Amino acid sequence: YDDHTPDIPENRVLLAALHLAAYLPGVPRPTCLALRHLADRLHGVHRPRPGEPLPTWTPSRLNARYAQALRLAELLLSGSSIRQEGGTPIPADGFLLDLPQVFERFVTVALGESLARHGIRGAPQDRHRLDEAHRVGFRPDLVLYREGRPVSAVDAKYTFLRGAAPPVEHLYQLLAYCTALGLTHGHLVYAATTSGPAPTDHVIRRSPVTITAHALNLNEPPAVLLAQTAALAARTATPARA
Template identity: 80%
Template sequence: MNPELTLTVRETGPGSSQELTGDQVAALVAVPDLVRLTPAPGGRWSVRGNQKVGLVRLRTRSGGTIHLSLRPKLGIRDLLFLLSYSSTDPWRPEPVTAATTDDLVPALADLLARTARRTLEGGVLHGYREVAEDLPLIRGRIRTTAQLRRTGLPLPISVQYDDHTPDIPENRILLAALYMAAHLPGVPHPTRLALRRLADRLPGVHRPHPGEPLPAWTRTRLNARYVPALRLAELLLSGRSIQPEGGAPTPADGFLLDLPKVFERFLTVTLGEALARHGIRCAPQDVHRLDEAQRASFRPDLVLYRGDGPVSVMDAKYTFLKVTAPPVEHLYQLLAYCTALGLSHGHLVYAATGAGTSSVDHVIRNSPVTITAHALNLNAPAAGILEQTAALAAGVATAALRLPALRR
C-alpha cells in the first residue's frame, strides 16, 4: 500500500492536527527545519509552519508520497515584490493572474512562462564561444603545439575558433529554469506544456546538470531584454534544492523559499540604496569579534559605515510582532552588537501586515545603548513599501550621525 497524504500548512500560525504514520513523520523531519512537529492528543501530530513557503513532494520509506503545500502569510503579489529584490539588480515582475494568486509555485511557473515567451519573441540570443577540437579541415587557428605532438597522418587538424552559438550562459540558465519549473509539483498542465514548448525553442543549448553551479553572466546592452527572465530563472533555481547542506540526500523534490532570508535580502538592497544617498555604506553579513581574544565571532545583517568607521548596526527579523516590545533575546542580541562595535544605537526591523508603520525606542537600563524597533507594513502597495524603507533610512541616518559612539 502506497498512501498519499496532502498537507496544506501556513508559514506561521497554530498549525493543524494530523494523523501521521511513522514513515510520514520520518519523511517530514528528514528535511531540516521544513515544518515543526509536536505530539498532539489522541496519537496525532501538530504540524506547524516554519517560515518557509513552497511546494514539496516527499517520498516515504514504504513508497508513499506526501504533497506538502506551505502557504505564505503575505499575498502572492506582495511576496513577489519582495522576491524581485533578490539580487542587486531588482526586476519588476508581471502581475500574477487570477488563477495563480493563491499558490506561490504555480504563480512563479506561470510568470516564468509569460516572461520567457516575451523574451524569446525577440529571437534567441547568440554569442561567441571559444572551441578547441579536431577537424578534417582548417577552421580558425591551428593549435600548433597540439598538432606537432601528432605522429603519422596530419589529419585531423587540431584547431581553435570562435563559434557563434546559442549555447551561452544566459540560455543555459533559462533552459534549466524552464525544465525545472515544468517538473515542479502543483504546476497546472497548460503551464507545463507552455514551459516545455519554450524549452524546445532553445535547441543546441546544454542544460546544466543538477547540482552544477550556474554559469556566470554579466548584464550588457545585448542581453538587456533577457534580464527579467534571467532574474526570475535564478530565483526559481535558487529554491530548487531542499537537500540539507553536507547531509545525506533525502527522497524529496520541489521548490522552497526561506522567508527570513528573503526579507533580509530585500532590506539589504532597498536600505543600501536609500542610505547611500545619505553618504552611508551598508555592509551585509560582515564578520566581527565579540570578545577581546577574538574567539567569538558574530555576523550582523547590516553594519552601517560612514567612511571607515561603523555608525550603526541593524538586524532584520521576519517576525510579526503582536506586542509593543521585541523579544528579550532580540534586544540582547543588538545590545551585544552595539557593545562590541562601540555604538550607542542599534536597530531591529520587523515585518508587519497591519496598516501603518511604527518605530519605538528601547533605552537599555544602566547602559548608554538605545535600540529602536521598526515595523514595515508589507501589505502596503509596492510604492508604499519603498517609501517606508526610504523614511526608515532617513531616520537611521539622522540618528547615526547625531549620536556619539561609545568609548572603545
Template identity: 50%
Template sequence: MTLHLHLAEATASLPQPLTPAQIATLATVPELVTITPTAGGRWRLAGRQRVGTVRLGHKDGAIELRIRPKLPVRRLLGLLGDYDDIWQNRQITAATDHLLVPALATVFARAAERALRGGVLHGYVYREDALAVIRGRIRTSAQLSRRMGLPTVIEVAYDDYLADIPENHILLGAIELAQTLPGVADTTIALLRHLAGRLVGIVSARPGALPTWRPTRLNERYVPALRLAELILSGASLQQEGAQAIQIDGFILNMAQIFERFLTRQLTTGLLPYGLRCVAQQGHRLDQQRRVLIQPDILIYRDGRPTAVVDAKYRTLDGAPPTGHLFQLISYCTALGLAEGHLVYASGTPSAEPYRIKKSDIRVYVHVLDLSQGSTDLAIAVAALVDRLAAGPEGPRQRVDPIPL
C-alpha cells in the same frame, strides 16, 4: 501512494492522520515543517519560514509537500530583485499564478529564451594541451620534461573561444532542474527542453557547486536569466544544522533570507546619497579573547567607521520585541561600540519610542516594513527608514545627489 500536503508559510494545519513512514519522512526536514501529535492519533503540521514545493521519501513514506507563501507570487518575486522588468513588461502570465514553483519556472524559461535569442554566448577559456601542431604558445619546460625535446607532440597553452563557459554551465543546470520541479506546465517543460537542445556539449552546473561568473558588457543579455538560474539551483538544496546539505526534488525559498537581502538592497541604495555605506554579514568578535564570532545582518558605515547596526526579523511584531531580539542587538552594539541598534520586522506595529538601555548609551529602535502593503506604500516606508538611519546618533546628514552629466 504519494501523500500530497498543502501548507501555508508559518501557519499550522488542521490535525490529520499520518502513517509511521510518513512521520519518518517529515522528521528528516525539520527546517521545512514541524509535526506535533494531537488527540486521536492525528498530527498537526506547521510550515516554517520557507516556501516552495518538494518531493520527499519513497514508497509508503512518499510525500509531496507544498508550502505556499503569505505574499502573492508577484509580490514575492518583487522582493527578490533584478526581475522587475520581467513582470512590468507583461511578458508572462504566470504572475497571476498563486503557485510559486510553476510561476518561477515560467519566468525563468522566458528569461532564458530571451538570453539565447541572440545566440549561445561564447567566451575565451584557458587551456593547456599536447598537440601535433603549434597553437598559442609552446610550454617549453613541459616540452623538455615530458617529450625529451622531441617535436612529435608539442606542449602548448592557448585561449579557446567556445560555449563551454560558466554562464552556460549555470543556465543549462537550471534548465535541466526546472523541468523536474513539481507542477510545472507542459508548455514550460517543452520550452525548457528546446532551450536545453541549444546548449549541446556543455557541462551543466549542479546545486551546491556553481561556477564563478561576473556581469560584464559581453554577458549583459544573460544576466536576468543567470540570476534566476542561480536562484533555482540554490533552492534545490537544504542546509541542516550540523550536517551537510541534503538534496531534494523540488524548490524551496528561505523567506527570512529573502527579507534580509531585500532590506540590504534597499538600504544600500537609499543611504548611498548620504555618504553612508552598508555592509552585510560582516564578521566581528564578541569577546576580548576573540573566540565568539558575530555577524550582524547590516552594519552602516559613516566616514569609514560603523555607526549603527540593523537586524532584519522576518516575523510579525506583536507588542514588544522578544527579549532575545533585544539581547542580540544590545550585544552587537556593545561589542562594536555603537550607540544605535535597529530592529526591522516584516509586519506588525512598531514601538513609538526607542528602548533606552540602562547604564549605557545604547538605544534600540524598532521599525516595521509591512510586506503585504502595495509597492508605493512600501517604498514610502523604506524611505522613512532610510531617513531615520541617515540621521544617526550625530544628527541629520545632508543628502548629496549625484551631479548630472
C-alpha cells in the same frame, strides 16, 4: 558529411544567459564565478550580439536532456519571470522561497541603497569579533559606516511583533552587537501585514545603547514599501549625525 561544431543555437542561447546572469546586480560572488566557469567551457560558441534576435532551436531527442535549461535561459534573456498563475506555462519541479532570507536580503539591499543618499555605507554580513581574544565572531545583517567608522547596526527579523516590545533575545543580540562595535544606537526591523505602530525606542538601563524597533508593512505595493524603507533609512541615519 555532418560538420560537428559546438556553435549550435542551443549552446549560443545558454552562453548568452550565462553571461547575463553573471553580471546581474546582487548575484553572490561564488555564483558569478560558477557562471563564468560554465561559460568558459563553451569553447567555440559565439555569443549573440546585444540586440540581436536569439537563435531559434527546436526540441528534439538530441537536446531533450537540457531543454529545461534552455527554456530557463530564454526566460532570463527575455526579462521575464515565472508567474504563479496566468502567462505562458513553464515546466518546473517546484521552487522554494526562504522567506526569512528574502526579507533579510530585501532590507539590507533596499535600506543600504537609501542610506547611500545620506552619505552612509551599509555593509551586509560584515564579520566582527565579540570578545577581546577574537574567538567569538558575529555578523550583523547590516553595519552602517560613515567615513569608515561604524555608526549603527541593523538586524532584520522575519517575524511579527507581539506586544509593545521586541522579544528579549532580540534585544540581547543587538545590545551585544552595539557593545562590541562601540555603538550607541541599533535597529531591529520586523515584518508586518498592517500599518504597524510608530518606531519605538528602547533605552537599555545602565547602558548608552538605544535600540529602535521598526515594522515594514509587506502588504503594501512595491512603491509604498520602498517609500517605507526610505523613511526607515532617514530615521536610521539621524542618530549617525549626532
